[in-house]
Amino acid sequence: MKTPSRFEASLLWVFLGVVFLYSTAIVVTLSAPRFIDPSWKTPTSYYQVQMYEVSDPNLYISSESAGIKKLEYVHHLKSGETLLAFQETESVKIVAPKELEEYVTAVEAKPLVLTSKLLLLRKPEKKESFDAVAAAEQKRTQLKGDIEHTFLELYDPGVDSAFSLSRTEGLVEDFVDEDFKILETSSNPPSWHRDPGVIFVKNPEEYRIREYGVGKSKTWKYDPRGRAVASVEELTDKALGFRSRKELILRGQEIYAHEGCFYCHTDQTRTLVQDVVANGSEDYPAPPSSANEYIYQKVTFPGTKRNGPDLSRVGVKRPSRDWHKSHFWAPKTASAGSIMPSFRHFFDFDPRGTARSVAGVPNQDFEAIFQYLMTKGTRITPPTQAWWLGKDPVDTLKIIEGKPQVVGAADGR
Numbered sequence: 240m241k242t243p244s245r246f247e248a249s250l251l252w253v254f255l256g257v258v259f260l261y262s263t264a265i266v267v268t269l270s271a272p273r274f275i276d277p278s279w280k281t282p283t284s285y286y287q288v289q290m291y292e293v294s295d296p297n298l299y300i301s302s303e304s305a306g307i308k309k310l311e312y313v314h315h316l317k318s319g320e321t322l323l324a325f326q327e328t329e330s331v332k333i334v335a336p337k338e339l340e341e342y343v344t345a346v347e348a349k350p351l352v353l354t355s356k357l358l359l360l361r362k363p364e365k366k367e368s369f370d371a372v373a374a375a376e377q378k379r380t381q382l383k384g385d386i387e388h389t390f391l392e393l394y395d396p397g398v399d400s401a402f403s404l405s406r407t408e409g410l411v412e413d414f415v416d417e418d419f420k421i422l423e424t425s426s427n428p429p430s431w432h433r434d435p436g437v438i439f440v441k442n443p444e445e446y447r448i449r450e451y452g453v454g455k456s457k458t459w460k461y462d463p464r465g466r467a468v469a470s471v472e473e474l475t476d477k478a479l480g481f482r483s484r485k486e487l488i489l490r491g492q493e494i495y496a497h498e499g500c501f502y503c504h505t506d507q508t509r510t511l512v513q514d515v516v517a518n519g520s521e522d523y524p525a526p527p528s529s530a531n532e533y534i535y536q537k538v539t540f541p542g543t544k545r546n547g548p549d550l551s552r553v554g555v556k557r558p559s560r561d562w563h564k565s566h567f568w569a570p571k572t573a574s575a576g577s578i579m580p581s582f583r584h585f586f587d588f589d590p591r592g593t594a595r596s597v598a599g600v601p602n603q604d605f606e607a608i609f610q611y612l613m614t615k616g617t618r619i620t621p622p623t624q625a626w627w628l629g630k631d632p633v634d635t636l637k638i639i640e641g642k643p644q645v646v647g648a649a650d651g652r
Contacts, residue, residue: 243647279530285434286414286621291535292351293431294412294438295485295531297321300610302411302480310606311403313446313481318398319425320544322432322439323644324413325360325393326351329387331442334374335362335393342422343393349418353439355432356424360391360444362463363527369394373501383580396445403443404461408485408615410558412438416623436621448479478649491538491611494604496538498582505542506615518552518616523625525552525616533618547579552616563609564601 282288297315317321326344327333333343344352380489382388407413416436416466423432431437449465450457459479466475474481482490493500508518510527519525528551534537557563564574567582585608586599 256526266282272602279494280534281531282361282534283531283618285431285565286438286618287618289431289433289434289438290618291411291485293429295488296483297485298407298409298412299402299474299481300484300487300606302407302603303606310409311446312339312409313468313474313596314403314405314440314472316357316403316443317439318400320429320601322355322421322437323358323443324351324353324415324439324441325358326441331389331391332375332382333360333391334371334378335391336369339393339395340386351415352422353415353437354421354422354424355428357396357442358393359391359396359401359403359502360442363390363392391442393446400470400472400488402446403440405447408560409610410554410617411622414438414622415500416621423474436623443647451563452564465555482606487610488614489608490603491535491607491609494608495540495611500550501540501542502577503544503546505545506551507541507561508549508551518549518556531652543554547577550612554613554615554617556616558613558617560609563612567600567608579650 263478265627297317299313299315301313303310303312314321324344325333325335325342327346329346336342339358342352342354342356342358343382354530363375365372371394375390375392378390379388415435418436421428421432421437444463445467446461447458447463447465448466450459450490453457457478468479473479474541475483506530508525515524515527526540532551564581567585569581570577583599585602587602588599
């Protein structure tokens with residue numbers, strides 16, 4: 240019998256070693272999650288959950304086109320799910336039939352009344368069941384002062400789903416975490432209604448459109464006297480072209496990968512003085528990134544090189560859409576000395592010259608990457624809480640001031 244050569248024996252050991260390492264990697268990958276700190280794989284806050292799971296799928300953003308000054312943002316309202324608030328201001332007053340008066344919150348009144356009943360606001364109308372025009376005129380005579388008041392009628396549209404015009408511009412939502420109460424209309428409300436704070440839609444007015452012709456083509460615009468949008472399918476079809484913020488964020492994540500942004504930008508605030516100060520300030524250092532900030536991403540891009548700045552808090556540091564438009568179109572114009580290439584394929588050419596800026600018209604690739612970047616650092620805690628205060632595990636301020644560090648001081652021990 241032939242004895243295996245030293246070469247054949249070493250080859251066998253290499254093969255067995257590869258099999259062992261590969262098998263070990265599989266076992267570790269499958270079993271390790273059971274032993275990971277639960278906080279690593281759970282959301283950072285209930286607000287993060289509500290933004291990703293409640294708000295993003297139900298906020299729709301239009302396409303920007305030549306001549307349109309700004310995008311339109313539309314909430315998809317669902318009976319029994321979406322929380323609504325109807326709150327008066329010094330200049331806006333609400334009239335309602337007697338059975339709906341409990342849903343109206345007066346100026347500075349507490350608690351703020353929220354409801355999952357699908358109600359809407361409109362200009363007062365005279366109906367047989369309720370004369371909102373007369374009610375508004377009566378209320379006008381009772382008000383004193385020189386303020387010019389706007390009157391709106393609260394009414395029940397009798398539908399389970401509707402669309403309302405949003406005034407949040409796609410970055411933040413109306414949110415309340417104290418002095419509020421929910422008037423539920425469902426015996427089994429969504430679990431997030433029981434959170435310490437909730438996202439809601441304030442004073443919704445139905446989103447209506449009117450079609451009109453431009454040459455041989457047809458287009459549309461928002462018109463409160465137009466017709467209602469029938470469904471999500473109509474809102475997102477080619478004619479209207481809306482996309483949900485959830486869809487745009489996921490698309491932005493793909494673009495970030497395809498364009499290779501992670502080659503030059505990191506997405507992690509490290510536990511280093513230069514990081515927590517750069518992403519916060521000397522007075523209020525930013526907290527280092529934690530694993531649960533990334534749980535809603537399909538792919539995470541922590542990165543290793545910083546040819547460009549870290550992006551883990553860019554939603555807080557650079558929230559301006561106009562700034563990002565200029566930066567992607569011509570990086571050196573927005574940021575002197577930048578070595579970043581331009582991304583003009585995020586823009587469409589405007590042959591009629593009706594765009595209101597020297598840059599092209601942002602297309603949905605731009606909107607996708609912008610919405611994706613705006614999730615960075617903005618969803619860690621609710622907007623009523625400053626997420627960077629009191630979270631300084633490396634004692635940044637003491638290092639800067641040259642004071643001795645105290646072990647455990649940062650976390651209160």
